[in-house]
Amino acid sequence: MNLEFTPEEQAFRDEVRTFIAENHPTELGDFGMREDMTREEMVAWHKVLGTKGWSVPAWPVEYGGTGWSPTQRYIWSEENARANTFMPLPFGVSMVGPVIYTFGNEEQKAKHLPGIRSGEVWWCQGYSEPGAGSDLASLKTTAVRDGDHYIINGQKTWTTLAQHADWGFFLCRTDSTVKAQEGISFILIDMNTPGVEVKPIKLLDGGYEVNETWLTDVRVPVENLVGQENKGWTYAKFLLAHERSGIAGVARSKRGVEKLREIAANETLDGAPLIKDYDFAKKVSQLEIDLAALEITELRTLAGEQAGKGPGPESSILKIKGTEIQQRLTELMLEAVGTYSAPYYGSIANDTGSNEYAVGPAHAQHAAATYFNMRKTSIYGGSNEIQRNIITKMILGL
Amino acid sequence: MDFNFTEEQDMVRDGLSRMVREQYDWETRRKAIASNEGWRPEVWAQLAELGILGMPFSEADGGFGGGAIDAMVIMEEFGKGLVVEPFVPTVVCAGGFLKHGGTQAQKDEHIGGIVAGSSVFAFAYAEPRGRFDYADLETTAKKDGAGYVINGHKAVVIGAPWASHLIVTARTGGERRDRSGVSVFVVAKDAAGITTRDYVTVDGRRAAEVYFENVAVGADALIGGEGEGLALIELVTDEAIAAICAEACGAMKVAHAMTVEYSRQRKQFGVPIGSFQVLQHRMVDMYTAYETAVSLTYLATLRLSADETERKRAVSAAKVGVGQSARLMGQEAVQIHGGNGVTDEYAIGHYFKRLTIFDSEFGNVDHHMKRHVALG
Numbered sequence: 127m128n129l130e131f132t133p134e135e136q137a138f139r140d141e142v143r144t145f146i147a148e149n150h151p152t153e154l155g156d157f158g159m160r161e162d163m164t165r166e167e168m169v170a171w172h173k174v175l176g177t178k179g180w181s182v183p184a185w186p187v188e189y190g191g192t193g194w195s196p197t198q199r200y201i202w203s204e205e206n207a208r209a210n211t212f213m214p215l216p217f218g219v220s221m222v223g224p225v226i227y228t229f230g231n232e233e234q235k236a237k238h239l240p241g242i243r244s245g246e247v248w249w250c251q252g253y254s255e256p257g258a259g260s261d262l263a264s265l266k267t268t269a270v271r272d273g274d275h276y277i278i279n280g281q282k283t284w285t286t287l288a289q290h291a292d293w294g295f296f297l298c299r300t301d302s303t304v305k306a307q308e309g310i311s312f313i314l315i316d317m318n319t320p321g322v323e324v325k326p327i328k329l330l331d332g333g334y335e336v337n338e339t340w341l342t343d344v345r346v347p348v349e350n351l352v353g354q355e356n357k358g359w360t361y362a363k364f365l366l367a368h369e370r371s372g373i374a375g376v377a378r379s380k381r382g383v384e385k386l387r388e389i390a391a392n393e394t395l396d397g398a399p400l401i402k403d404y405d406f407a408k409k410v411s412q413l414e415i416d417l418a419a420l421e422i423t424e425l426r427t428l429a430g431e432q433a434g435k436g437p438g439p440e441s442s443i444l445k446i447k448g449t450e451i452q453q454r455l456t457e458l459m460l461e462a463v464g465t466y467s468a469p470y471y472g473s474i475a476n477d478t479g480s481n482e483y484a485v486g487p488a489h490a491q492h493a494a495a496t497y498f499n500m501r502k503t504s505i506y507g508g509s510n511e512i513q514r515n516i517i518t519k520m521i522l523g524l
Numbered sequence: 525m526d527f528n529f530t531e532e533q534d535m536v537r538d539g540l541s542r543m544v545r546e547q548y549d550w551e552t553r554r555k556a557i558a559s560n561e562g563w564r565p566e567v568w569a570q571l572a573e574l575g576i577l578g579m580p581f582s583e584a585d586g587g588f589g590g591g592a593i594d595a596m597v598i599m600e601e602f603g604k605g606l607v608v609e610p611f612v613p614t615v616v617c618a619g620g621f622l623k624h625g626g627t628q629a630q631k632d633e634h635i636g637g638i639v640a641g642s643s644v645f646a647f648a649y650a651e652p653r654g655r656f657d658y659a660d661l662e663t664t665a666k667k668d669g670a671g672y673v674i675n676g677h678k679a680v681v682i683g684a685p686w687a688s689h690l691i692v693t694a695r696t697g698g699e700r701r702d703r704s705g706v707s708v709f710v711v712a713k714d715a716a717g718i719t720t721r722d723y724v725t726v727d728g729r730r731a732a733e734v735y736f737e738n739v740a741v742g743a744d745a746l747i748g749g750e751g752e753g754l755a756l757i758e759l760v761t762d763e764a765i766a767a768i769c770a771e772a773c774g775a776m777k778v779a780h781a782m783t784v785e786y787s788r789q790r791k792q793f794g795v796p797i798g799s800f801q802v803l804q805h806r807m808v809d810m811y812t813a814y815e816t817a818v819s820l821t822y823l824a825t826l827r828l829s830a831d832e833t834e835r836k837r838a839v840s841a842a843k844v845g846v847g848q849s850a851r852l853m854g855q856e857a858v859q860i861h862g863g864n865g866v867t868d869e870y871a872i873g874h875y876f877k878r879l880t881i882f883d884s885e886f887g888n889v890d891h892h893m894k895r896h897v898a899l900g
Binding site for chain 2: 127197319411419422424447521
C-alpha cells in the first residue's frame, strides 16, 4: 500500500502535461467553463483528443479506449484540471457511448461510436419529464410501433445543451400494461427529425444550459432501438452508474480550493488578508480535509474497479460527497468576495472597451452565478436523496 | 499508487480477527474489565506469541520488520473488539520513542521485553493544565550530576496501572510552552518517588494520575537530545494518532453493522424500523462517515514517513475527520437503538463510549483543526 507514483507513472504524467501544454487550443485560455462558449469552443479540446486517441480513456480498447490503469486515469484528470481544460461533455463519452458498445448491435456501434470519439456528433439526454424526476420510471413519453418506425410523443425536460445536439438518447414507454420499469425502451433520436422541438429554460444564474424537448409524432426507424424493446430501464441504470463514477470531480475541486485560497489572500478583513481570519481559514481547512477523504475514497473505488468490480453502489457515495464539496466550494467563493457577490454581471455593460470588468475585482464576477448554478449538482444524476436510497438498498441491504 | 495489502498483512488481520472473535467475546470482555486487574495478561502473552507485539520493530531490533500499515491492520481489529490491552502505549508510543530516538543500549534494554510481552509501558505526557500542548509542561527534570531529578504530576496516563515502565516528558530548560527545552525519559515505574492513583476510564480501560517526587534517573534514561524532545514527541504521537484512527474505524464498522442489524430486528408500528426512510438515510450518512474515516486513516498512515509538514497535515486531517465521523457514528447509533442504546447491557453503548473518548486523545477536533489551519 502506498500513494507514490512509479517512475513509469511519473513519465506518463510528464507526457500528459507536455501534450496538454502543446495542444490545448490557446484561444480557450484557462477559463474552464464560460457562459458564452460556442459549440465549436466546447468541442475544440474533444476534437484534439479524438485525433490523439485520448477522448474516451475509460472505454474498452477495442472501441477506442486507452487501456490506462486507474492511476493513469487519475493522473489524466489531475493534469486536465491543472490546465483547466474544457473536457469532453459526458453525454456521448460517458453515457450513451458505454450503452451502445455494451448493449447495441454492430450497425449501431459502427454508426455512432466514431462520432462520439471524434467529438463531431453532439449528444443529449432525454430522461427526465415534467412529471418524472426522481421517480424516473413513471415517464410518459410513448413510442408506438408503426411498421418499421416508432411514433414518439411526449415531453422531456432538463435536456442539457440540447440546443447544440445532433442526436439524443431517450427513454420511452413501449408497453403501458406492465410494471413501470418493464415497459421502457432506450431509443436514439436524430434531433433534426420533424416534430422534435427544443425550447430554452432560463436558469436562476441567468444562464442557458437546459431545455424542454417536445416530441410530437416523431417518426424514428426501429433500428434506433438499443438492445431489446422494454429492457431500457436496465440500460438506463447501467448508464447512471457510469455517470456517477466520474461525478466526484475531485481534481477540479482541488484546483477550486487553490483558486479560493488565492481569492481569500487578495480579499481583506480588518486590514489583513481574509485567509488569515481563523473563522474563514477553518472553513477552508474543513473543505480540504473532506476533499482529501473523497480523493482517497475515489482512488479506493478505482482500485476496486481495476480488481474487476464494475462501478458499484459505492459510486453513490462519491456523488453525494463530491457534489456537497463542489457546492461548499462555490459557497465559500461567494462568501470570500463579500459585497461584490451582489451585482448581476449580466446586466452590466462593459462600455469602456477595455478587458477590465466594469465593477469589482475580476474574481468576483462569476462567484454568485457559479454558486447558484452549482445547486444543480445535488439534484441531477439522481438526487442525493435518491443516492441514499440506492446505498440503503445495495449496501445496507435494507 | 497501490491500495492492496500484502499477503502477510492479510494473514495478520485474519489471525487477529479470529483471536478477537474467539477469545474476546462480549461476556469475557465484560468480566475482564470489571476484574481487579482490569485486563487479561494472558491475552497480552498470546499477542506476543502471535508476533503482534513485535510487528512494527525492525528485524535488527528483534522485531518482525513491519511498519505503520501493519499497525493500522492490527489496530482496526482491536477496535472491532474494543480490546483494552495497551498496544498503543507500549508498542506504538514507547516502541516509537525507542525506534526513532533511542540509543542502541536503550533499544537493547527495552525492545526485547516489549516483543516478548514482559515489559508493559505507559506514556505519561498529559498534565492537568497542559491540555493538548506537549510543550506546556510543569513537570521538570533538573540536571543532577550525570543524571536528572524529575518532579511533577502527569494526568490520565492510559495503561499506567498495568505498566512496568513509563515514558515521561519533562522540561529540562526554557520557559513553559517553549518549543525547546522539552525532554523525554524512560523510567521504571517502581523507581523511588513515583506514586500513582489508579482508576477506571469510562471506555473500560485503566489509567492513573502519576506523581513524580524527586525521582532520580541516570543520564541513560534520556531518549533523544536534552531539550530537543518535542519533534520526537510530535512524530511519535502522530504515529499514535494514525493507530487510534484505525482503532476508531474498526469500532465504527461494528457500531454501524450493529445499528443496521438492530433496525432490521426492532419492530414498531408493525414494521421493522429499518424500513423508515428517515432512519435509512441517517444510517447511510453513518456509513459515509465510516468510509470517510477509513480513507483519512489510510492517508495519515501512508504519510507518516513523508516530510514533516505533509505528515502533520495528513495526520491532523485524519484526527479532525475521524473525530467528526466517530462523534456522528456514536451518537446516531445510540439514537437508532432507542432506549436500549443508553443501557449498560447493550454493546452499542460501549462502542459509543470508546468513540467518544477517542476525540480527547492526542488532541481533539478543534486542536487538530487549528494545527491544520496553521500549516496553511
